[in-house]
Every structure is written in structure tokens, then in C-alpha cells.
Amino acid sequence: MISVLVAGIFTLAPPTNVVVSDTPDDGGGAITIEWQLSADDAQLQRYEIYRSEDGLKYDKVGFIGRGRNAYEDETQDRTPYIYKVAAIMDTMRALSEPSTPVMSSAQWLDRNKINIIITVLLLGGMILYFIYRARRGRELYVRKISGLQAIDDAIGRATEMGKPILYCPGIGYIEDIATIASLSILGEVAKKCGQYDTKLINPHFDPIVYTVAREIVKEAYTDVGRPDAYDPDSVYFVTDSQFAYAAAVDGIMLRERPATNFLVGWFRAESLILAETGASTGAIQIAGTDQVSQLPFFVTACDYTLIGEELYAASAYISREPLLLGAIKGEDYGKIIIVGILVAASILGLLTKVPILQLFR
């Protein structure tokens, strides 16, 4: 009796102003439903969303917590839907007015990505411009990168000592830019190993990277006229388990005692294990990675470290090919633009905190 009285006195306010639209910038199959919160929102348990194709029979398609006024429903394209939103409190339910019919569809452009496209076109355009300029024979300056300058000496050291060179490309996959940069350096190192008849040991973590590296090393030996010196067992797959790979490479370092270790590529926690074991054998170590978290370990334990983009510049630096050097120049100008924007934004940010701009009002 009391509950009937209470129910009679208290009517739940429904959500109002239900607006439905095709979810923008997507591949279709989604409709966004928005509404104004119920006046009793603070007491609600949730909102329920109902959908109909004919305006007569409605099915519940979802729910969302109180205080929230938007929901995205999965739909079939080119089918009109009508929506109602219900405010729920215990057993009470208050339905909104039905929405207008709407159909979902796929878009051909994601407008949220326009700023990224513009930035990529700008920076990419600048890089291509400098590559074009480099084609016209202009000499381009690149600062000294100690790690790359040391490659020749490091390989020479191994040759004189009659010991092998260990080249470890890390635990990245072929789609990692650091791995691709590492493979470029591997090609140059393999050429020198072929010229000087130095043994190369190249264990791999990823089977795809292994197959690419195998061809690179083979071609490198052929390029310098020493296809006979190429040992197919010098490039091999070990395991795709992180620490098992680290254990395997450590074992190689301790048994084979290479004179030079190259630790160039994408690394994670095993980086210090590899670098420190190599240091304990007395080998000269050249490392390079774009993983910021691993750089301190390499800097500490290795003789030379290529930091971040120095690794990507390696191929251009070693080959001195004008087109590649032009790309580095383009990158540098891109960085200048970014730094300029950051400085300007920081100054503006400071000005808005400190009311200097008030003086100009």
C-alpha cells in the first residue's frame, strides 16, 4: 500500500532530447545516441538504450551508468533505426520520446587524422626536398658519430687478434625500424668481414629477421668478391624467447670470445645482461638502440653507443651516399620546426599563466 502510494507520489523523470547520428569518421556499423540527463539522474542506477527498426517493437541494446549522456550502438549499415533511452531506478523505468530514424554508413576519410596527415606531408616533403637537393651534388655535412667511426677499427681489431665478430640485432621484429637500421649496418659489417676474412657470428631472435639477414650477409660477401668466404652457418636462428636468447648469446660470448660485439637493434630487459657479459670478456662493444629505457645500460657497459636516431643515420653515415645524407638534413630541419613550435607554445603557456597579456587588453 505504502509502495503504491510512494510510486504514485514519485514519478521518475525520463531523459529528454534524444539525438541520434551516424558515428563520424568510422568504417560504418555504428550510431551515436546522445540525450539530456534525467532530472533524477543522481538517483538512477543506469540508462538503458532501446532500438527499433519499425518504431513499434523496441529491443534493449545496451546500458550505461548515470551521469553519462552518450552511447555508441553497433548497427547494420543502410538500415534505419529509431532509439529510445530509459532512466532506470530499481524497478522503475522512464522512457524518452523516440528519436528520428537514422542509418549508419562508412566514411572515406577519418577527419581526426587530418592534423597527422598534414604534419607527415610537411615533414616528409621537407625530407624529400633535401634529398632532391642532394641529388644536385651538394656536399652535406654530418657531425662525427663516434660509434660509427669506430666500426672500422673494431673490425680491424678482431681481424688482428684472429677472433670472431659477434653481431646481435636484438629481439625486434622486421617491422621495427631499429631492426631495419641494424640490418643496414650488418650489411656493411659483413662486407668488411668478407674483405678481411674475419669470422662473423650472427644469432637471431626472429625467424623473419633471420631470413632477411641471411640474404644480406650472403650478398655482402658476394659484393666484395668473396662468395667463397661466406659461411651459411654464421647466420642462424636461436630462439624467440627473450631470456633464452640472452642466455644463448651470453654463451656464445663466453665460448667464442669475440673481439668485437655489435649490439644494435631493438632490446628490452636483456640488454644489460648481454652488454655486461660482453664487457667481462674484454671485447670492444658498439651498441645502438632507439629504446630509451635501455640506453643507460648500453652507455654504461659499452664502449660506443648509438643513441636513438644516430642508429637510423648509420646507413647514410657509413655509405656517405648523398641521397641518404639529404634525408638526415631534412630530419634536422624538421626537428628545428618542432623545437620552434615547442618554444613558442611554452612561452604562450607561460604568458597565459602570468597575466602579462592583460597589459595588452
Place this chain on the structure above:
Amino acid sequence: MKTTDLLMKIDRRIIYLILLVVVTLPLIFPSVQSVRVMPPVEKLFNAIDTIPADKSLIIDFDYDPQTLPELEPMAIAILRHAFERRIKVLALSLYVQPLGLATNALNQVTAEYNSKASTRADSIIYGRDYVFLGWQPPPLVPILGMGESIINVYKTDYYGNQTDTLPLMQRIKNYSNVGLLVSLSSGDPPRWWIEYAQNRFGLHVGAGITAVSASEFYPYLQTGQFSGLMVGMKGAAEYEEIVSSQMGIVGRRKASEALPSLTYAHLVMIAFIVVGNIGFFIQRRHK
């Protein structure tokens, strides 16, 4: 051997031996090191402590054997806190590997309480005081589904009981009956709880994470999306400390026992660095 050589070229085996001794001795002869409780842990403690009597705590166990040393002490400390306050607990996991570890933690703390209890009312009873829901793949299914109905997502619990027959599940229906969720994880789950459960249903979320992930999750604490945060073994030790000092809970404090090892290992490293630099400066002076 010259003094500078002695200082600058200590055999690495000696370094390893000293480190081994300072790390293992405190573990063999455990002692509890008191620690200052930092604000993020204090916030989490208060968030759990102020859960209303009609609401529950959900603990998401998402650690594996490798991260167990850091995260299990957090789980045990939180369970002790919850059981002492008679806060009802729902336990679950988003992956299969932590299930066994979650069972261990729940059974350990339950046994601790029941060994001291004299009546049924004092005891921690499964189904009345806590329920272990288990695992329901993929992870997003329980995160989203529990917003409407927990028993619809978990029709049976980890032990095979029908969840709608358990006394606790008669009153804990969905997130509106949950005061706080704490995710103990070494990966992305705390972020998922924020993105899906908090954004859609307003669920309050806290987290216990490994030290390595700290920099990723601090922004969520700064914005208030996390109600509190425990980071690494020190975070676990801080929670053990606050639970012990504020509630007088007695029990083995694994993180606090391991903290001396951590402290002495750091001090040993600092000592070796200082020794090496002394030798370096002496050598430089002679030159």
C-alpha cells in the same frame, strides 16, 4: 697491488659475492623494516577503509609468477585490511595464469583469520564474506558486463558454484554495489578498468603495479582517475605498514621483510661506486 688498482679494479666476483650475501641474509634472517607511507598509498588505504557497509571491494588479480614478489604482498595486505573491516570482497582475474596465485592469497588470509576466530560470525566464510569469481575471457567481457549484472557474466564461480545461490551475490548485483576496484597487475589491466568501467559506469579504481610500470600510471593518479596507487615492493611495504600501524593487524609482512635486501643492495652499489671514484680521484691526483 697499488692502492688505486685495489680500489678501481675489484674483481666482479667479489662484487657479486657481497651482493649475494647482502640480498640473501635479510631473507634468511628476516626483519621488518618500517617505512614512511607516501600519499598515493595512503589515498588507497583511505579509499578502501571508507567503502560503505552495503558495498563491496573487487580485487582483480593479474600477476604471474615473475611479478609475484612485488604484487602478492599487496594482495595479502589488502585482503587483511578488507577482512578486518568486514568489507565484502569479490575476487577475479582477467587472465588464466593468476588464478592459482589468487587462490593461494585468498586461502592464506582466510586461514589466518579463521585460526583466530571463535565463532562463525567472526570467521571468514566463502560465499558470505568473499567470492572468487574466476576468469571469463576475453578481458573486456567482464569489465563491461559487470556494469549491468555480475552474475550474468559469471554464472558460476571459480569453484563451480552457481553464483546466484551465493549469499553475497544476492546483494552485490553490479558496479553500483561496488565501492572500489583494485587492479593488481604488471601490464595494461588498470588502464582498461579506467577506460571502460570508470568512464562508462563511474567505478572507482585503485591499482597496485610493478616498479617498472610506474612512469606509465602516475598520470592517472595525478588526474584523480586512480583512487590510490601502490608501486612495487616499496608500495607493498607501505601498505603493510599502514595496515599494521592503523589497524594493529599482525601477520607476515613479506614486502617489508624484503625491503632490507633492496635497501642493502642499493647501499652496496653506492658503496662500490664511491670506492671506485675514490680510486679514480687518487689516480688522477698522482698523474
Place this chain on the structure above:
Amino acid sequence: MLVFVFGILGIIPFIIPHPAVQNVDEYLRNNLLKILAAFALILGLGSLLRVHIDKMKRKGQNWQYSWVLILTFVVSAIIGLFGGVNGTGILPTRIGSFPFDIWTIYLNVEVPLGATMFALLSFFMASAAYRAFRARSTEATLLLAAAFVVMLGVLPFGNRISPHLPSFAQWIMDVPNVAGQRGILFGVALGMLATALKIILGIERSWLGGGGE
């Protein structure tokens, strides 16, 4: 040419959400890449086996370890292929109450071994820090001082030295450390863009092997 086509095919789905484009991208990623990876895995395993079998035949240095590798490889492959993940395959993987299915082997062999290797990090960190952290220059001294502050600040001990030490350590992690990281990340991001462009446009070909024109 292939690199150019597939490079462009990788960029386009990023800006065009339409299913006509997304389905092609999904097929390439989920099907083609997986097939390539499977074949590469076969090549990789073949290489591993060949290297060790050769070593065993000619009794090269440490050839006994090659026996261990081949044996464990064959045994775990058979158990994994025919025993099922939790012992649900055609091969029985239990002797009494002692299971040896692939999941048990993984949990009791692989996981502890991985944890052991991970634990070595602390020892290596100590020896690396001792060897390398010398105040050779002003920058190195500054780095050393920051390292001491952070190491002491995160310990309970640090609070006894000064109650401000933990906050100062946190500030070092939050401000100068993050600033330095962000600088490197900007460079890395630009470098990735440039390298990817060079590869897609065929300007950079050294990774193909044989380099040249």
C-alpha cells in the same frame, strides 16, 4: 616496387576507415603476415637444427651441448604437438599424478629459467655501475649526484637522511629525466618517419642486401 606498394597499402588504412580498405588491410595483417611468419619459422628452425646437427657430426667445440638441444627440441615438440596444451591430446602426458604436458613444462622449466636470467640483472647492474660510474667530467659528476639522490630517495633509508630527499628524487624522475627522454623520443619519431619514407621510396636499399643501383 613491392616495398612501395605494400608501404602505401600500410599507410592508407590509417586515414581511410571504410571497410573496403580496412578489409584488405586486415587480410594482409592477419593472413598474409601469419603465413609468412609460419614459413620463416620453419626456415629458422631448419637453420637451428642444421647448425647443431653439423656440429654433432664433426664433433665441433662443445658438441655435447648440441645433443642436449636437439634432444630437448624433439621431446618438447612431440609432447606439444601430440600431448595437447593441458594433456588433452592423443599422447598421454601423465605418469600417475606426475604431469608432463607442455603447459607444465612451460610453468616449471621455462618460467623459472626466465626468472633466473631476469634476476641476474641486479648483479650485472652492480658491476656495471661500479665500473662505469666515475666522475670523469662535470656532466659525469652531475649524473653521479643525480643517481645517488634517486637511489637513496626511493629507499626507506633516504627518508632518514632528509624528509625532502624522496620528493627531490621524484622531481628528478618527473622533470629532467622525462625532458631528456622526450627529446630523444622526438628525434626517434622523426628518424622513423625519414627511414620509413626512404625505404618505401626505394632510396634506402642496404637492408635488401646487395645494395647498389
